[in-house]
Amino acid sequence: MTEVRNELVKKRYAAERRFKFYGAAALTLTALFLAALLVDVIIKGIPAFHETSVEIDVKVDPADVDPANLPGGNYDKMIKEAFRAEFPEVTGRAEKKALTGLLSTGGADSLRSMVTADPSIIGKTVTVPVLLGDDADLFLKGLLTEQKTVPGKATLHIARLEGEEGFVLTGDTTGEAAEKQLGLTPGDIVRFKGGAVRVTGVQNGYLKADPVLPPDPSVSMLDAGQWDVVSFSVPEANRRINDNQALWLDQLKSEGRVKNSFSWRFFEAGDSREPELAGIRGALIGSLLTVLVALSLALPLGIAAAVYLEEFAPKNKWTDLIEVNINNLAAVPSIIFGLLGLAVFLNFFGLPRSAPLVGGLVLALLVLPTIIIASRAALKAVPPSITEAALGVGASKQQAVFQHVLPLALPGIMTGTILGLARAFGETAPLLMIGMVAFIADIPQGFTSAATVLPVQVFLWSDLPEMAFKAKTAAAIIVLLVVLFALNAVAIYLRKRFERRW
């Protein structure tokens, strides 16, 4: 009998442990998901906070600069010519294009601002940091392909093929096949001082190769250590930087002329079609204007509505209807508010599309229920004895509410408002409906100029095919999350600092 009972108790205790474990597991899984999300975004986004540029010695040609119109000079041409001059061996038209294609289309901006700031450098040669394009930038950050460089182990003989472009690579005259001796496979690049060739195939114990950086004709034999084997994890056809460009960048890097610096541009520039030039300033200002409109409408309206419903409203059908309404509105999908904005504000009232004013109006309606509900809770938390004391010394009901209850409820109301603000700041869907998704390169100037907001910018960038925009997206998300965490931290601080237990 006791045995059976012990068995049963054991079973019940096991069930107890299992049940508790399920709860802990659920919370752990949720926490893990959150951690994975944050880590993923941070890992993807951090590279976008840095930009790479290459230092080029440029002669500021007086012929290309009009002293009367300094910003209008042909700096692009100067930069490109100076960059080509660094690689005199590059001759073909396509190759030249590939070379200058490494630079950003906005690369000449730094020279322009240098000359505009100090016209005395016209005619002189100056060292200019020139921004690299997005692909070159990704390659140098190691995000495009992994690059492996292994020093050559054996002596390498290199000979030009008669009447052809190609080369022949052989090892020593020992019996072993060249590919074994040299440790080369097709696709590898052999780099040495004065050139580089790519192995294309194996034939009768020797290796065929094509020039990548045309080798110096005098080079015919390389000892072990004089040459390197370079290989990339991603085949050339699948990456946006070809072997030539990769080797040029390697060369610039080994000369110490590639500079990696914090990308202030990301915070100072508006949107752009070129990933390396795109920034979030326009979106940040747009967000600020939109949230400002939303806040300045929703806060007074929300507090007034909460004060009425909590302190003055009689209990009747009308106030019941308002209450049910507010609770329902709080759970209406946000995209529906976008439809409202589109049909009422844009179509009926004819307000401008894409404007922070309209975005703010829509967001104000969206967060209004949240603010009302939070404000009512804060007002309710103030004990009735405060009101009664005020009434007792002769104050009117309004005097009691506005001079005593409301100030005491204010910290709670502020906490709720900040949380509502955070929601408005992260909201995307309703703003898509009212046209805040256009590509807007300019920084918005006012409440009615076309603008976008940070979450919409995230959405826009995440859709673009360029790999560099993925990093920009993640970086914009980091900024968005930092702002939201800061807002929440302020709310928590307010709650901790001013919360009163009655």
Added chain:
Amino acid sequence: MFVWTVLLIVLMAVIAYWAGRTHAAGLVTAGGARLHSLPSYHGLFTAAGAMIGGLALAIAGALVFGAQSFFTPVAAVLGAAIGAAPLYARSSLDFRARNNFERIVLVLLIACSGVAILTTIGIVFSVLFETLVFFRSVSPIEFLFGTHWSPTGTPASFGFIPLLAGTLLITVIAIAVAGPLGLFSAIFMAEYASPRLRTFLKPVLEILAGIPTVVLGFFAALTVAPLIRGSGEAMGFSVASESALAAGLVMGMMIVPLISSLSDDIINAVPQTLRDGSYAMGATKSETIKKVVLPAALPGIVSAFMLAISRAVGETMIVVMAAGLAANLTANPLAAVTTITVQIATLLVGDQEFDSPKTLSAFALGFVLFFFTLVLNYIALRIVQKYREQYD
């Protein structure tokens, strides 16, 4: 001009306040004649008159002359003067300025709380109106029961069933993830976690609840979807790159905090006496939870699930970014499906013409969505209310 108008009205109100106050204060004689209301209430009453008059004439001026016209601020100043003058003249020793001012304030407060009603009316009318226009060109039967959706095709077809199926598929996945996770989290938080553990665990859920959906969409589209595709293909399934599973999983994680915090509140509201009674009979903690607490909390938990379903159905960004555009009628979670919200968003992004059925169909979808979530929310909120009354 807008800024000027506002500034001028505020300035006029300040002047009116000052004038009314001084005037009332001047009525007090040394002989002991007393005002009914404090002088500041006389000032406030006059200022309110200036505000109302100024705003009224400013709006009228903007409508007549145009908002950018020079006459609008002039009209505002004039209106403020006209509004303030009679109120200024009314102030006397026994004038009940405070009562009158408080009446104005009360009307203002009522108007502010009416904004919520106006919003609902605005939503219903804007969606309903366009929907009715839409049903003039597409029959409601075809819309509600058609099984083919291609608003841009020729001929365009507006069968809503595939969208409904896609929405429900993703919602089912989301609830299948969020239901157990959220409920078990809530049980653990409410019944097992020590106060110290709670202070650590609660922020985790709050942070997750505060993450914008566009961020979750990014994560779903760029990390979760490739992961699912990769692991699915490794196991020999063919997985669409925009599978319903990826969107549903991430949406489920989004909803976990909602279910968890609602259920947490509800479980906490179950009276301790019920638990104590169960313990006294020798039940273990988990037995008490399963046999006493959860049944007592059931209506509340059901309403939490209903709110969660409503949230999942109305969620937009995750599905816009991670689910597809093709309206496939399938129950396969590894295939790409589209949802109501995705279609609304895609149909209305960019320039719209309000006379094409393509644009109008988005409003019809919005109407269905609004109606569906409204019913769910209403029932859920009613249950919560009833339930609260039961134990209060």
